[in-house]
Amino acid sequence: MRLLSFASRNRKELLRDPLNLAFGIGFPLVVLLLLSAIQANIPVSLFTIEKLAPGIAVFGLSFIALFSGIVIAKDRTTSFLMRLFASPLSASDFLLGYTLPLLPMAILQGIVCFIASFFLGLPMNADVLLALVVLIPPAMLFIGIGLLAGSLLTDKQVGGICGALLTNVSAWLSGTWFDLNLVGGAFKRIAYALPFAHAVDATKAAITGNYASILPHLWWVIGYAAVIMVIAVVVFKTKMNSDS
Amino acid sequence: MNAIATTGLTKKYGKQIAVNSLNLAIEQGTCFALLGVNGAGKTTTIKMLSCLTKPTGGDAMILGKSILSEPQAVKAITNVSPQETAVAPNLTVRENLELIASIYGSTVKAARQKTTRMIEDFHLAGVERRKSKTLSGGWQRRLSIAMALISEPQILFLDEPTLGLDVLARRELWSIIEQLKGKVTIILTTHYLEEAQALSDRIGVMAHGELKAIGTAAELIAGTSATTFEDAFIALATGSEACA
Numbered sequence: 001m002r003l004l005s006f007a008s009r010n011r012k013e014l015l016r017d018p019l020n021l022a023f024g025i026g027f028p029l030v031v032l033l034l035l036s037a038i039q040a041n042i043p044v045s046l047f048t049i050e051k052l053a054p055g056i057a058v059f060g061l062s063f064i065a066l067f068s069g070i071v072i073a074k075d076r077t078t079s080f081l082m083r084l085f086a087s088p089l090s091a092s093d094f095l096l097g098y099t100l101p102l103l104p105m106a107i108l109q110g111i112v113c114f115i116a117s118f119f120l121g122l123p124m125n126a127d128v129l130l131a132l133v134v135l136i137p138p139a140m141l142f143i144g145i146g147l148l149a150g151s152l153l154t155d156k157q158v159g160g161i162c163g164a165l166l167t168n169v170s171a172w173l174s175g176t177w178f179d180l181n182l183v184g185g186a187f188k189r190i191a192y193a194l195p196f197a198h199a200v201d202a203t204k205a206a207i208t209g210n211y212a213s214i215l216p217h218l219w220w221v222i223g224y225a226a227v228i229m230v231i232a233v234v235v236f237k238t239k240m241n242s243d244s
Numbered sequence: 245m246n247a248i249a250t251t252g253l254t255k256k257y258g259k260q261i262a263v264n265s266l267n268l269a270i271e272q273g274t275c276f277a278l279l280g281v282n283g284a285g286k287t288t289t290i291k292m293l294s295c296l297t298k299p300t301g302g303d304a305m306i307l308g309k310s311i312l313s314e315p316q317a318v319k320a321i322t323n324v325s326p327q328e329t330a331v332a333p334n335l336t337v338r339e340n341l342e343l344i345a346s347i348y349g350s351t352v353k354a355a356r357q358k359t360t361r362m363i364e365d366f367h368l369a370g371v372e373r374r375k376s377k378t379l380s381g382g383w384q385r386r387l388s389i390a391m392a393l394i395s396e397p398q399i400l401f402l403d404e405p406t407l408g409l410d411v412l413a414r415r416e417l418w419s420i421i422e423q424l425k426g427k428v429t430i431i432l433t434t435h436y437l438e439e440a441q442a443l444s445d446r447i448g449v450m451a452h453g454e455l456k457a458i459g460t461a462a463e464l465i466a467g468t469s470a471t472t473f474e475d476a477f478i479a480l481a482t483g484s485e486a487c488a
Contacts, residue, residue, distance in 0.1 A: 005346035009332055009339070016334040016375070079330040083391070086294045086324040087347050088316055241298070 003093045003100075006084075011101035013071050020067050023163075024105070025112050028060035032113065036120045046178070053117035054131065054203035055176025058196065060109040061139050062167045065146035068102055069158035072150025076239075091237050098150075099143055106139035107132060122207070131206040134214060137221040138199035144228035151236045170196040195224035247272040247399055247429035248293065252302030255288050255453075262288040264453040265302065270446075272307075275421060275430040277440035280450035281481050286433040287327060289450070290401045293431070294324045307398060320348070323397035327404050327433075329384040330391075333377035337368050337387055340376055341394050348395035358394050365420065366390045381408045389417065399429045406439060418443060441473050449480040456480045 014020055032052065039047035075081040084094070110132050118124050145166065149158045171177060174196035180188045191197045202217035204210075246269045253266040263285040270276045278286045291297040293304055295315040303310055309317045331340050341362050345355035363369055366386055371379055376387060385408050392400060402421075406414045421443050424430060434440055440447050441461045448458045457464055457480045461473050470476035 001351070002347050002349070005343055009335060009343050012339070013332060013334045074333070078333070079326040079328040080332060082296060082326050083324060083330040083344075084347070086296055086319060086322070087344070087395075088319045088349070089347055090316075 002089055003097055006089060006093060006097035007100045010071060010098055011105075014067050014101060014105065017067075020063075024060065024063045024067065024109055027063075028056050028109070028113060029116055031059065032056045032116055032120070049117055049120045049122045050208055051204060052176070053114060053120075053122050054207055055171075055174060055200050056117075057110050057113045057131070057135055057203055058138055058174055058199045059167070059171050059176055060113055061106055061135065061142050061199075062162075062170045064102055064106050064109075064139060065142040065149065065166055066158065066162040067105075068098060068143055068146030069149035069153070069162045070155050072098060072147065073153055073155040073158045076150070077154055085240060091240060094240070095147070095233055095236060098147060102143045102146075103136070103139060106135065106143070110135045127207050127209050130211075130214075131203050134203050134206045134218060135199075137218055137225050138195070138203075141195055141199070141221060141225035141228060144225060144232045147232035148228060148235055151232065151239050173197060174200045176200060195221045245272050246270060246305075247274075247307055248304060248431070250293075250302065250304040253289070253292060253299050253304055254301035255285075255292060255297065256300045261453045263292070263299075266455055268448065268455060268458070270429060270431065272429050273426045274445040275425050275432060275443050277444035277447045278431060278433045278450060279435075279437070279440055279447060279477060279481075280433075284450040284481070285453040286450055287403055288453075290324070290403055290431065290433060294322055294401050295319055296324070321397060322399045322401065323348075323392045323395045324401045325389045325392035325403060325405055327407070329381065329388045329408075331376040331384055331387055334375055336373050336375055337379070338363065338372050340387060340391055344391045345394045350395075358396075362390045362394050367416070382410055382413050385409055386413060386417075389420075393420075393424075397428065399431070400424070402430060402432045404433055404435065406434065406436065414439075437474055437477055449477060451481045451483065456483075 035047040035052055036049065114122065114128050114131070146162060149162050153161065173191040173194055175191065180191050180197060198217040198220035202214050202221065205213035205217065248268065248270040250266050250268045253263060255263040266289060278289060280286050288297065292299045293306065293311065295311050295318050303312050306318045307321060311318055332343065335343065338359055341359040342355045345358045346352070350358060363372055368387065368390065371383060376384060379387065389405055406417055409417065421430060432444060446458060446460055447464060449456045449464065457467060459467065464480065465473055465476045468476040468479040470479055
């Protein structure tokens with residue numbers, strides 16, 4: 001009951017902020033439509049919908065880090081978290097309460113992205129459902145980043161780091177805006193040492209029915225998500241027991 | 245019976261001593277005011293007693309429960325109204341109250357009933373459906389205090405509760421505190437000396453992390469040979485002779 005009440009509060013805080021909806025769902029859709037329009041007018045296949053939809057789905061998830069980080073940071077800076085720390089809520093109530101509402105939001109983002117992609121020519125088949133499942137580890141990765149950022153930074157800093165830096169870095173290094181093979185070299189090596197390109201490639205593999213290629217990419221994302229989540233939990237618990 | 249009994253309660257931040265070996269007993273059902281200039285150790289004391297920060301030394305028993313070994317049990321019977329307003333911004337007034345009631349273990353039905361009662365007691369009916377972020381500072385503070393009371397705590401910590409309230413709202417809160425006396429043990433920190441005098445059964449004056457004196461307002465005046473309570477407070481807080 002305690003956990004559900006707290007999770008419900010966090011869901012309301014997230015969904016009632018129009019900026020969250022605008023950036024989380026609206027902005028990725030605009031980018032999807034824009035790049036599809038560009039593709040329609042160029043002779044090379046740079047933004048075909050099978051490549052673009054997985055990239056935009058992962059790009060949309062990066063805003064989840066921003067949402068979760070801002071909610072936690074605001075709770076900290078307004079003393080609301082102090083009030084909750086003085087209540088019988090346990091550490092696990094806090095962590096699950098902040099995490100649970102974000103997962104359905106992330107899946108909803110994916111659904112909206114793929115529905116829009118159907119209108120742009122993405123084949124409507126069961127592989128899209130598989131792609132939604134594949135998006136869960138990247139969603140957990142971004143939720144963990146948000147939890148970590150919200151535990152350490154102010155809401156303004158979260159806005160800068162997760163809103164500007166993370167969304168851009170994760171998009172540039174994901175291979176969504178351009179094929180990483182075109183750049184190659186150190187850029188490509190860095191991109192594939194990080195989880196974002198793997199998240200896009202795993203989703204791409206799912207959507208194109210290339211099942212054997214899913215897990216080799218997804219393990220990278222799962223590994224990063226697990227490490228980030230553990231760090232976030234440790235930092236949050238430390239903050240909970242600290243004097244600040 | 246003592247609601248609170250501290251023995252050698254100490255808090256150090258590095259080499260700086262925020263609270264030094266505090267020995268304090270507060271009788272159940274009374275209102276106890278903790279006075280002191282900024283940095284005297286009042287808020288740190290409240291944070292330790294409400295299990296928000298761990299003491300460096302000593303212990304405190306809250307209705308027989310140790311803040312060190314039974315923090316969850318202590319949290320279930322206490323509640324805090326922090327110095328800064330602590331409300332969930334995108335939740336309505338009613339939702340804020342229901343959230344805190346359910347976090348402290350009320351069922352959905354009980355939370356609704358308690359909320360209705362608090363809305364009546366605090367005259368919040370006119371703003372019941374408004375998001376708390378749209379309320380003025382005074383209304384937010386009123387809501388913040390109502391949120392501290394909705395869990396029906398046996399011990400209530402009010403950290404500068406009337407800061408930012410206008411005269412009428414302040415008098416209204418005084419009246420609520422008066423009604424609670426006898427049923428709830430209230431620990432109040434305030435900078436308004438007349439507030440401490442009007443509301444509290446006993447007053448403790450802290451300076452430099454130490455409890456300098458404890459007693460009724462009359463006892464403190466007599467003990468410092470002062471003519472007014474303000475003079476007595478200044479004498480105790482600064483360690484100077486009272487003005488005759």
